[in-house]
Amino acid sequence: MSKVSVVRSRDKPTDQEVYGLVKKSIDLLGGIQKYVKPGDTVALKPNVVTGEGAGPGVTTDKRVVAAMIKLSNEAGASRVMVVEGAGYFTKTSRALELSGIKALAEENGAEIVDVDNSPIVKVEVPDPLLIDVVEVSKEFMDADVRINMPVMKTHDQLSVTLGVKNLKGVLPRYMKRNFHKIGVVKGILDLNKAVPVDLTVLDAIVAMEGLGPSFGPKVELNTIIASADIYALDRIASRIMGFTEAELDYLVEAAANGIIDLGQEPEVVGEPVSSYTYRFERAPTGMEFAEGVTVISDGACSACHGTIHSVFYDLEQMKKMGEIRELVIVVGSNAKVPKGLTNKPVIMGICQERNQHKGCYAVGCPPNNDKMRAAISEACGLD
Ligand code: SF4
Numbered sequence: 598m599s600k601v602s603v604v605r606s607r608d609k610p611t612d613q614e615v616y617g618l619v620k621k622s623i624d625l626l627g628g629i630q631k632y633v634k635p636g637d638t639v640a641l642k643p644n645v646v647t648g649e650g651a652g653p654g655v656t657t658d659k660r661v662v663a664a665m666i667k668l669s670n671e672a673g674a675s676r677v678m679v680v681e682g683a684g685y686f687t688k689t690s691r692a693l694e695l696s697g698i699k700a701l702a703e704e705n706g707a708e709i710v711d712v713d714n715s716p717i718v719k720v721e722v723p724d725p726l727l728i729d730v731v732e733v734s735k736e737f738m739d740a741d742v743r744i745n746m747p748v749m750k751t752h753d754q755l756s757v758t759l760g761v762k763n764l765k766g767v768l769p770r771y772m773k774r775n776f777h778k779i780g781v782v783k784g785i786l787d788l789n790k791a792v793p794v795d796l797t798v799l800d801a802i803v804a805m806e807g808l809g810p811s812f813g814p815k816v817e818l819n820t821i822i823a824s825a826d827i828y829a830l831d832r833i834a835s836r837i838m839g840f841t842e843a844e845l846d847y848l849v850e851a852a853a854n855g856i857i858d859l860g861q862e863p864e865v866v867g868e869p870v871s872s873y874t875y876r877f878e879r880a881p882t883g884m885e886f887a888e889g890v891t892v893i894s895d896g897a898c899s900a901c902h903g904t905i906h907s908v909f910y911d912l913e914q915m916k917k918m919g920e921i922r923e924l925v926i927v928v929g930s931n932a933k934v935p936k937g938l939t940n941k942p943v944i945m946g947i948c949q950e951r952n953q954h955k956g957c958y959a960v961g962c963p964p965n966n967d968k969m970r971a972a973i974s975e976a977c978g979l980d
Pocket of ligand 1: 774896897898900901928929930945946947948949961962963964
């Protein structure tokens with residue numbers, strides 16, 4: 598039976614207490630020595646997203662990463678690396694700086710591996726569901742110990758982003774985009790088959806609900822969850838958020854393909870799941886944003902969907918939504934611009950560059966809110 602540890606502080610934890618929470622979560626699984634042996638190279642994979650708006654609830658808490666570096670060193674690791682390939686808006690090198698993860702790694706004697714500027718290796722997927730070969734960070738793949746360090750968040754395409762989804766950061770940027778084109782659910786399951794991790798330590802000190810994974814409100818849970826079984830961890834963490842497994846397509850798909858057995862209950866040690874009663878607000882997943890708005894989306898990444906939700910939130914605050922009529926937004930590499938539109942559509946993002954002459958173009962990958970507001974204003978004749 599897979600074991601999942603849940604450790605909670607009653608109050609907002611201090612820096613020293615964060616180290617204690619992380620240590621306790623691993624002690625409950627048998628201690629760091631069970632995972633890291635003297636002389637091992639250890640690769641940590643936090644969630645840095647884009648570095649923009651970095652901080653609790655968005656990026657992995659730096660104190661959690663620092664604790665994991667310290668614990669790895671205490672266990673005798675010969676080398677500790679922090680490996681990340683950021684999301685969209687920003688170059689990985691910039692995201693690592695903005696998030697403070699680069700400085701933190703340097704202060705704590707760990708190395709930074711920027712997935713977009715370091716060697717990539719091809720790895721065969723055993724019994725693939727979708728992809729025969731994934732390309733991943735060589736440093737991550739070659740490490741003796743791989744430790745995944747996600748943040749607990751809602752997600753507009755997968756409902757939640759926890760351990761299984763966080764591993765996408767070890768893919769180079771072009772492969773991340775490809776996953777969204779060909780199918781992110783099966784893609785992340787294949788990735789996890791090809792690149793198993795030894796331990797997942799989930800940061801739920803501050804989590805995110807609603808417009809995740811970047812723009813939602815924060816939820817203070819003061820919690821760390823750990824497990825050597827990434828799927829067991831995701832099952833327990835999502836329950837703590839108020840989701841059922843049946844709501845999460847990737848867990849349903851994993852069960853349908855024999856990757857997990859939903860009939861087998863993970864063993865929870867530490868804080869019981871029943872002590873968490875708050876139900877996280879779901880991420881908006883529909884493509885209906887407002888009356889008069891049509892989003893034509895095919896092959897789009899969650900980053901662009903998140904930006905659309907976010908820009909409409911901005912326009913609502915600016916009391917401009919009432920002026921938006923017959924707006925069409927075209928997003929995603931496979932999306933086609935419909936013929937015979939009365940108004941110019943908004944053409945969104947670099948993967949729609951080929952269609953930029955067919956409407957009001959918002960450049961970027963994804964375009965930022967300013968670019969989107971400008972394109973929407975042009976399309977709808979807003980002041
Ligand atoms: S512009 Fe295209 S490739 Fe870039 S984030 Fe948006 S959908 Fe993905």
